[in-house]
Amino acid sequence: MKRIENRYALAFVYLLLTCYALFSVIPFFWTTIQSFKTPRQANSRAPLFIFEPTADNYTDLWLKAIPGDPMLVVIILVAIFGLLVMVAINAKRFPLAPGIIYLAVLAVGFFVLLQIPEYVKTQTFYDYFLNTIIVTAGTICISISIGCLAGYGLARYSGIAGVIILVAALGFRSLPGMSYILPYWWFGQRSGLYDTHILLIITLVAINQPFTIWMLRSFFMNIPKEIEESAMVDGANRLTAFISVIIPIMWPGIISTALFTLLLAYSDFLLVRILTQSNWTLTVAISKYAGGEDPGHITLGAAAAVSAAVPIIIVVFIFQGQLVKGLTSGAVKG
Amino acid sequence: MSPSLLVMLTLMVFPLLTSVWLSMQYMTFRNINEPEFVGLANYVAVFEDLKFWNAFSFTMTYIAITVPMYISTGFLIAVLLDQVSRRIRGIYIAAFLMPFIVVPVVGTLMVKQLFESGGLVAWAYRAIIGSRFILTEQSVKSLIIIHALWAATPFPLIVFFAGLQTLPDELVEASMIDGATRLRQVRHIMIPHLRSLFVFVGLISIMDAYRVFDSVFVLTEQNPIYKAEVMMLYTFRTAMSVQRLGKANAMSVITVVMILVVLVPFLLRTYKEQTEER
Numbered sequence: 001m002k003r004i005e006n007r008y009a010l011a012f013v014y015l016l017l018t019c020y021a022l023f024s025v026i027p028f029f030w031t032t033i034q035s036f037k038t039p040r041q042a043n044s045r046a047p048l049f050i051f052e053p054t055a056d057n058y059t060d061l062w063l064k065a066i067p068g069d070p071m072l073v074v075i076i077l078v079a080i081f082g083l084l085v086m087v088a089i090n091a092k093r094f095p096l097a098p099g100i101i102y103l104a105v106l107a108v109g110f111f112v113l114l115q116i117p118e119y120v121k122t123q124t125f126y127d128y129f130l131n132t133i134i135v136t137a138g139t140i141c142i143s144i145s146i147g148c149l150a151g152y153g154l155a156r157y158s159g160i161a162g163v164i165i166l167v168a169a170l171g172f173r174s175l176p177g178m179s180y181i182l183p184y185w186w187f188g189q190r191s192g193l194y195d196t197h198i199l200l201i202i203t204l205v206a207i208n209q210p211f212t213i214w215m216l217r218s219f220f221m222n223i224p225k226e227i228e229e230s231a232m233v234d235g236a237n238r239l240t241a242f243i244s245v246i247i248p249i250m251w252p253g254i255i256s257t258a259l260f261t262l263l264l265a266y267s268d269f270l271l272v273r274i275l276t277q278s279n280w281t282l283t284v285a286i287s288k289y290a291g292g293e294d295p296g297h298i299t300l301g302a303a304a305a306v307s308a309a310v311p312i313i314i315v316v317f318i319f320q321g322q323l324v325k326g327l328t329s330g331a332v333k334g
Numbered sequence: 335m336s337p338s339l340l341v342m343l344t345l346m347v348f349p350l351l352t353s354v355w356l357s358m359q360y361m362t363f364r365n366i367n368e369p370e371f372v373g374l375a376n377y378v379a380v381f382e383d384l385k386f387w388n389a390f391s392f393t394m395t396y397i398a399i400t401v402p403m404y405i406s407t408g409f410l411i412a413v414l415l416d417q418v419s420r421r422i423r424g425i426y427i428a429a430f431l432m433p434f435i436v437v438p439v440v441g442t443l444m445v446k447q448l449f450e451s452g453g454l455v456a457w458a459y460r461a462i463i464g465s466r467f468i469l470t471e472q473s474v475k476s477l478i479i480i481h482a483l484w485a486a487t488p489f490p491l492i493v494f495f496a497g498l499q500t501l502p503d504e505l506v507e508a509s510m511i512d513g514a515t516r517l518r519q520v521r522h523i524m525i526p527h528l529r530s531l532f533v534f535v536g537l538i539s540i541m542d543a544y545r546v547f548d549s550v551f552v553l554t555e556q557n558p559i560y561k562a563e564v565m566m567l568y569t570f571r572t573a574m575s576v577q578r579l580g581k582a583n584a585m586s587v588i589t590v591v592m593i594l595v596v597l598v599p600f601l602l603r604t605y606k607e608q609t610e611e612r
Binding site: 023024025031044045150174178189190267274286304305308 | 341342345346348349350352353356366367407411414415417418426429430432433435436437438439440441442443444445446447448450451452453454457484488516541544545547548551552553555565566569570573574579582583585586587589590593597600601604605608609
């Protein structure tokens with residue numbers, strides 16, 4: 001479209017956009033600065049921008065005691081995770097299928113994370129971090145496998161019932177969370193599943209299912225019917241055609257959906273707050289720093305907020321292409 | 335298709351029915367296993383509960399203030415962003431999306447950091463107004479609204495921006511030749527072009543604002559003194575702090591029935607779209 005040519009008008013446009021961009025970013029900027037201050041510095045009368053940064057808030061948050069040889073631990077961890085990242089980046093050069101390599105890298109990485117408390121005295125915050133990984137990974141695996149079958153079925157089935165199911169799913173997704181979380185709480189209390197990962201995963205799958213079905217269906221709709229038909233002419237039945245022909249084409253769509261499921265599962269607060277007693281995830285753990293009399297809660301809270309934000313920013317950064325694709329495909333109607 | 339249907343039924347419909355059943359019981363944490371049937375007494379209690387109606391009116395105020403505010407801000411920024419050259423857009427979009435990507439609770443905590451003692455905005459407040467920034471009913475409510483503007487604008491912004499990209503250039507050029515001003519272009523070309531998106535974003539935003547919980551929970555520190563409770567938070571407190579589970583379920587049934595006013599048109603619209611698409 002034809003752009004503004006008047007120089008002053010254009011400068012005004014940039015000024016407004018920059019102001020709004022600053023408004024979006026300042027909380028991140030400020031919280032990160034606060035997280036490297038001592039409580040005294042953070043409470044100073046005028047805001048401090050130049051100071052000697054301290055990592056105390058992060059060590060207090062994550063560790064019970066600093067290991068005797070901190071550099072050694074850091075070097076070992078950097079070496080292990082650096083190696084894993086290298087393997088993942090070069091996955092295509094191995095003789096195995098890249099998917100298997102990625103899975104193996106994730107499994108080894110998770111195993112290492114589980115082993116860390118054996119060697120380093122970690123705070124409960126680390127346990128919440130592990131809980132978050134377990135719950136998020138479980139939710140993604142289950143809701144993607146169910147969602148693929150359902151989305152594929154609904155994309156190929158053209159009857160009116162399919163539309164009704166889709167619309168009903170959207171309706172469930174839009175309801176206030178309390179209406180199904182309280183029954184799940186009651187179910188958890190009766191069955192003894194309260195405060196377990198399993199109950200969290202079941203509930204998160206329930207909440208995310210409508211969304212994954214919608215999104216995966218819209219991706220399946222883009223795959224022409226002729227592809228699996230030709231596979232079936234060659235003697236494959238529908239299931240083998242689905243697994244060996246459709247799923248490989250679908251990977252980008254599946255990753256995109258998994259990314260949004262991850263964002264949803266990682267960020268859910270109300271549900272985890274109600275369904276757990278002590279097995280919190282990060283979001284619930286950091287809400288504890290929202291207020292308090294202790295002057296340390298500001299800097300510790302800042303460190304907690306940054307710690308919870310960094311993993312999600314890394315994931316988004318790696319998969320930014322898929323995120324944009326998902327957002328612009330109009331599939332995000334949750 | 336049938337296994338997924340079964341999963342959906344058990345995971346979603348069943349809890350909703352359970353909620354209706356629970357709403358007719360008297361239940362605290364002590365008698366979870368043998369609740370006492372009380373019929374519609376919980377509903378009567380909810381309708382007579384002034385705090386519930388306070389929460390209802392604050393939720394409605396919240397929707398009435400924030401939804402038009404962030405939809406218009408999103409639209410304005412999208413129109414401005416459309417004027418900027420392609421190379422620079424990416425940087426702006428990355429900045430605009432930050433509040434959208436970050437977890438709601440974390441985002442709220444980050445906004446709150448600005449207002450803590452020693453925070454950037456708290457300092458500016460003292461420099462300009464002269465008194466300390468303290469949490470009062472008014473300031474907590476304004477904080478909630480400022481946070482909503484910060485956190486919720488990216489969604490309409492991105493949707494409108496994507497919509498503007500589909501606007502045919504010829505239409506705009508023709509209007510330029512006819513001597514239309516920028517403002518009239520926005521009024522007579524862009525807004526009609528985006529009309530269906532406005533409806534879509536509006537309905538979604540109302541439903542999201544209606545079930546707002548995380549930000550209010552963090553910003554009020556669960557303290558009812560600020561009278562800034564939304565319906566979800568009051569239901570939460572009734573269930574988890576006051577331990578009136580039957581009443582809390584009655585509340586959530588009522589909130590679900592109330593939102594149907596917006597939900598039903600939204601679903602009908604989607605249904606029509608989908609049947610036309612086939």
